[in-house]
Amino acid sequence: MHSEFELIARYLAPAPAPAAAGVALGVGDDCALLAPSAGEHLAVSVDTSVAGVHFPADAPPEAVGHRALAVSLSDLAAMGARGRWCLMSLTLPAADDAWVAAFAEGFHALCEACGVSLAGGDVTRGELAVGVTVMGEVPPSEALTRAGARPGDWLAVTGALGGGAGGLQRWQAGERDLDDPLIRRYLRPRPRLAAGLALRGLAGAAIDISDGLLADLGHLREASGVGAELWPERLPLAEGLVDALGEARARQLALGGGDDYELLVSLPPERLDEARARLAALALPLTVIGRVTAVPGVTGVEPTGVSGWQHFPGDTP
Structure with missing residues (x-):
């Protein structure tokens, strides 16, 4: 059985992000250091996915990883923001290498498809749940919000x-x-x-x-x-x-x-x-x-x- 640090190092820590990804310091330290683009507003959202509430407890782990990230990225989409980074906390009932490996495959694949870098996170023991914080960028005058609908639209x-x-x-x-x-x-x-x-x-x-x-x-x-x-x-x-x-x-x-x-x-x-x-x-x-x-x-x-x-x-x- 691997420790949480071994699970992170083996399955969850991505390859070092290129400088273009804006990650000055990623997984492995107390904090990530990010470099937002000049003049952009930072859009931030967080979602928690709990087994038996947000996804079936017997769902394939690859799908759980994909889904947990996708539902958070959807909030950035609604704001017209470009996805840049994410943080992920994973709570596991046990250190199951095969499950974590498949979960990580689904999570990392969607990160790559959407141009988002995993910059940090946490692994703890408990009932199965995934917390994902996403961060994106949007020009100050171009963010889409819920407050702009007008009669006749x-x-x-x-x-x-x-x-x-x-x-x-x-x-x-x-x-x-x-x-x-x-x-x-x-x-x-x-x-x-x-x-x-x-x-x-x-x-x-x-x-x-x-x-x-x-x-x-x-x-x-x-x-x-x-x-x-x-x-x-x-x-x-x-x-x-x-x-x-x-x-x-x-x-x-x-x-x-x-x-x-x-x-x-x-x-x-x-x-x-x-x-x-x-x-x-x-x-x-x-x-x-x-x-x-x-x-x-x-x-x-x-x-x-x-x-x-x-x-x-x-x-x-």
């Missing part, structure tokens, strides 16, 4: 919806085919970093769809002080969702299931064509699903029975 989403929640249902029903399109969307979500960059200067407001479309639209509406009209018949549904669960359930999950990690944006009408063209260059569709209104609340949808994820729902409606 279109509401649009990238990609397709419902696949994350549909994949979780498939897994809970005993499906273990990692090539199933729904399970793939749940266990290996794709953070829309390139889309966030492409939408700079066009989107009025943006948020990533992690807790469910209606729930995250609620956060955007509250921050912007607006209402919304949705057109559920226009929701882009994930591949295989209707075949697996039927159209009615598919639309419920698209509205409230969560775990999609697509971007929901508001767009002034005159910017829609340019936004679609930029995302088309990324082979990513952008679908208008409604519009921003001046009247508080949401119209156009019936109660779905799927309210979006909350850890501590309490009595809040």
Whole structure:
């Protein structure tokens, strides 16, 4: 059995980052030393993924590593930030070399694909959980926020919806085919970093769809002080969702299931064509699903029975 320091050195410490990565001192000291680009704002977000809450306890470790990083990078995408660095804390019930090696493979592969450097972290003993802090850069005047939606804007989403929640249902029903399109969307979500960059200067407001479309639209509406009209018949549904669960359930999950990690944006009408063209260059569709209104609340949808994820729902409606 290896100690936490041996696990870090063997599996989690990446190769020394090149100077271009902005890591003056990385894994192995008390702190990482980072060199942000001059004139850029630093965008920082943290997420914790807990076994049995955010991912199945029996999920493949490679997928756990990928997913833990992806859900954090999705926050950078929603801000229009370019990913630069991350920190990762891993809590393990036991020092399982094979599990950690596969976990690290998934984590490092997504780091490389997204141009993000792992700059430090921690390994501890306890119930399985992964904490990831991501850091990115964005020019001061170009950050996308939740507060810029205006009445008359279109509401649009990238990609397709419902696949994350549909994949979780498939897994809970005993499906273990990692090539199933729904399970793939749940266990290996794709953070829309390139889309966030492409939408700079066009989107009025943006948020990533992690807790469910209606729930995250609620956060955007509250921050912007607006209402919304949705057109559920226009929701882009994930591949295989209707075949697996039927159209009615598919639309419920698209509205409230969560775990999609697509971007929901508001767009002034005159910017829609340019936004679609930029995302088309990324082979990513952008679908208008409604519009921003001046009247508080949401119209156009019936109660779905799927309210979006909350850890501590309490009595809040």
